[in-house]
Amino acid sequence: MIQENILKVSNKLYKRVVFMKWSDEAKKELSKVPFFVRKKVKIKVEDLAKELNSEKVLPFHLAEAKNRFLNNMEKEIKGFSLEACFGEKNCKNAIKASPDFLNKIESLLLKKDILSFLKKNSKDKIKFHQEFRVSVSFCPNSCSRPQISDIGLIAASRPVVTDEPCIKCMSCVKGCVERAVFFKNGSLVIDYEKCLFCNECIKRCPAKTIIEEKKGFRILAGGKLGRHPRLGKDLGEIYTENEVLKIIDSAVDFMLSQKKGAKRFSDIFNDEIFESLKNRV
Ligand code: SF4
Ligand code: SF4
Ligand code: SF4
Secondary structure, three states: OOEEEEEEOOOOOEEEEEEOEEOHHHHHHHHOOOHHHHHHHHHHHHHHHHHOOOOEEOHHHHHHHHHHOHHHHHHHOOOEEEEEOOHHHHOOOOOOOOOOHHHHHHHHHHHHOHHHHHHHHOOOOOOHHHOEEEEEEOOOOOOOOHHHOOEEEEEEEEEEEOOOOOOOOOHHHHHOOOOOEEEEOOEEEEOOOOOOOEOHHHHHOOOOOEEEEEEEEEEEEOOEOOOOOEOOEEOOOOEOHHHHHHHHHHHHHHHHOOOOOOOOHHHHOOHHHHHHHHOOO
16 A cells, blocks of 8 residues: 655645655666656656556666656756655654745745746756755755755754752753753753754653743755765754845855856855855844
């Protein structure tokens, strides 16, 4: 039985998780597909297998999907890609964002009309790896790989110690994988150098001794794979959703302002752009 779970991101874009079995041969074939299209290909192949009433993906489905999809790759390109982990609706680790947050990002990216810019400035056919990539993870586990996107977002919830009496249940200490919360000389301490703002200690504290001080997203900018890979650089703050939108807006503008050629944002990203994004809000 195929289990399907579709998380609607907007009328045009769907983050989708389809649970299907794959034969070993089909898995092997899929592993040969370039990483930057593998996820899209996987979804297309599973769609096709489902359409053909198969409960298992076989090499035949990959070959057929290749005909239908890879040969028409250019038609699938939107100029940007917005991916999110499935966490917000289905994962206990998720730090919730506003219900329309992903829609707002998508609307912003559509308005920028990145595709026209790419078409105008590229000599060859546009390829997926030229798209502006935004990747969102709703906790520091980072399942959507925000570290290797032009803009990577990681949901964050900053804890703070209040004056409410602590009952010394130790639940926060036991729950912190980073060992960032502990007692020192009888006082509760949060080490913000180690803290990844995962929300666990806040959720666990029954006495409101630890509460949420700020919620939003950490932003990583300029991440990429390819010949010269680089992890996105952390802008260093927790940003509200509106601030995130402003920073994405600026990042796209940097990309669109290129006078010649159409390099990806992560290829033009440098210290000057980093500082400029940091000062955007
Ligand atoms: S990144 Fe976190 S919230 Fe998202 S799916 Fe992974 S564990 Fe769940
Ligand atoms: S927010 Fe997460 S990482 Fe930070 S102290 Fe609490 S449990 Fe530890
Ligand atoms: S979870 Fe709250 S009450 Fe329990 S030890 Fe931590 S701060 Fe104290």
